[in-house]
Amino acid sequence: MSVEHTGGRERVDAGELPRAREGTALYVHLPFCAAKCHYCDFFSVAAEGQDIDGLLAAVRREIELRAPRAPRTVFLGGGTPSLLSSAQLRELLETLARVTGFGDSAVEVTIECNPESVEREKARVLLALGVNRFSLGFQSTDDRTLELFGRVHSVEQSLRAYDAVRAAGATNVNVDFIYATPGQSLQAWEATLGRIVALAPEHVSAYNLTFEEQTPFRRWLELGELEKHPEELELEFFDVTRARLSAAALQAYEISNFARHARACEHNLGYWRNREYVGIGPSAVSKVGFTRGGNVKSVGEYMRRIARSGAAGVWSETPGANARLGETWWLGLRLAEGLTADEARERAGLAPTVDALDPALAIAERLAAEGWLECEHGRWRLSARGLPLADALAREFLRLGAS
Numbered sequence: 279m280s281v282e283h284t285g286g287r288e289r290v291d292a293g294e295l296p297r298a299r300e301g302t303a304l305y306v307h308l309p310f311c312a313a314k315c316h317y318c319d320f321f322s323v324a325a326e327g328q329d330i331d332g333l334l335a336a337v338r339r340e341i342e343l344r345a346p347r348a349p350r351t352v353f354l355g356g357g358t359p360s361l362l363s364s365a366q367l368r369e370l371l372e373t374l375a376r377v378t379g380f381g382d383s384a385v386e387v388t389i390e391c392n393p394e395s396v397e398r399e400k401a402r403v404l405l406a407l408g409v410n411r412f413s414l415g416f417q418s419t420d421d422r423t424l425e426l427f428g429r430v431h432s433v434e435q436s437l438r439a440y441d442a443v444r445a446a447g448a449t450n451v452n453v454d455f456i457y458a459t460p461g462q463s464l465q466a467w468e469a470t471l472g473r474i475v476a477l478a479p480e481h482v483s484a485y486n487l488t489f490e491e492q493t494p495f496r497r498w499l500e501l502g503e504l505e506k507h508p509e510e511l512e513l514e515f516f517d518v519t520r521a522r523l524s525a526a527a528l529q530a531y532e533i534s535n536f537a538r539h540a541r542a543c544e545h546n547l548g549y550w551r552n553r554e555y556v557g558i559g560p561s562a563v564s565k566v567g568f569t570r571g572g573n574v575k576s577v578g579e580y581m582r583r584i585a586r587s588g589a590a591g592v593w594s595e596t597p598g599a600n601a602r603l604g605e606t607w608w609l610g611l612r613l614a615e616g617l618t619a620d621e622a623r624e625r626a627g628l629a630p631t632v633d634a635l636d637p638a639l640a641i642a643e644r645l646a647a648e649g650w651l652e653c654e655h656g657r658w659r660l661s662a663r664g665l666p667l668a669d670a671l672a673r674e675f676l677r678l679g680a681s
């Protein structure tokens with residue numbers, strides 16, 4: 279195995295991770311969707327013609343070999359996990375329960391669902407199998423926008439799906455939305471926010487539309503067929519989202535995530551607090567100790583590798599101390615709770631030090647002097663001015679990895 283030293287980290291060319299500790303968060307990536315959305319750059323493929331049962335058999339094998347015991351959280355993501363039949367989901371969740379014992383350990387078990395593939399009976403089966411959080415991909419309350427997105431459901435189907443999971447007994451529901459979409463006015467988004475609030479979900483994820491590389495949306499933007507809103511207007515969308523949702527007791531606990539009291543997504547909080555996690559399935563990434571590694575991004579190749587050796591990792595890397603520290607600040611500042619310098623060092627696996635020797639603290643102090651961060655009793659947070667620029671500001675900390 280070759281090892282290459284790059285900017286404070288070791289990169290190795292095969293994914294070999296130790297087995298994760300008991301209690302580690304568990305993510306399972308199920309890559310099939312009804313169709314590929316035009317803005318999406320996640321690893322997912324249209325389900326038609328795919329060997330879904332073959333992939334699920336490989337995922338179950340990887341669970342047997344790599345899943346942590348007693349995970350604190352479980353997240354079935356994708357892709358569109360709800361696209362699987364109730365029987366397929368049952369087999370998967372029963373394997374997970376037998377291997378990990380998550381039924382006694384997990385405080386949160388989430389499944390991502392799309393409106394076209396979840397109905398009351400399926401939701402009831404999922405609840406009986408231990409799922410206790412449903413994340414529904416609404417994305418828009420405008421049928422023309424859904425069509426532009428390449429989504430295969432209507433607004434009416436979204437609302438029916440919401441009612442179906444509630445009728446089945448779900449008490450923790452997230453709805454996903456994208457704002458600042460082409461042609462969308464601020465007034466139209468405000469009206470949508472009103473409709474979201476009226477549904478009374480426990481959690482809302484609301485993202486500014488991004489035009490990711492290698493997506494039709496990016497191509498259409500470059501061809502001038504789609505228009506991006508000016509930055510000032512995007513900031514207004516951001517502000518109005520926070521104001522409207524917080525007025526309805528949905529607090530912004532992360533830049534794009536809002537929750538009622540105690541309903542923040544525990545699984546995602548683990549990512550932002552730079553905790554360990556195990557990812558199962560094609561393209562899934564894991565972090566065990568301070569080493570990250572990822573599986574191959576191909577359904578066929580994933581199945582072949584699992585059949586051959588039981589492992590599908592194709593890369594792993596161990597960031598150096600400064601890179602880990604920078605990443606911890608980069609992630610932690612996304613949260614409303616912020617972080618202290620000592621917490622950041624602990625999460626990065628570093629011993630406490632005097633302030634003057636902490637390179638991340640020097641960056642935080644500079645950004646605070648410029649008005650982007652604030653510090654209260656040693657806890658650092660983005661300021662109101664810094665919040666909408668979280669990504670750019672947080673990148674300042676990632677530069678530590680190059681030092």
Ligand code: SF4
Nearest residue numbers: 311314315318356357
């Ligand atoms: S349903 Fe989700 S994962 Fe699938 S293509 Fe659309 S956005 Fe991507």
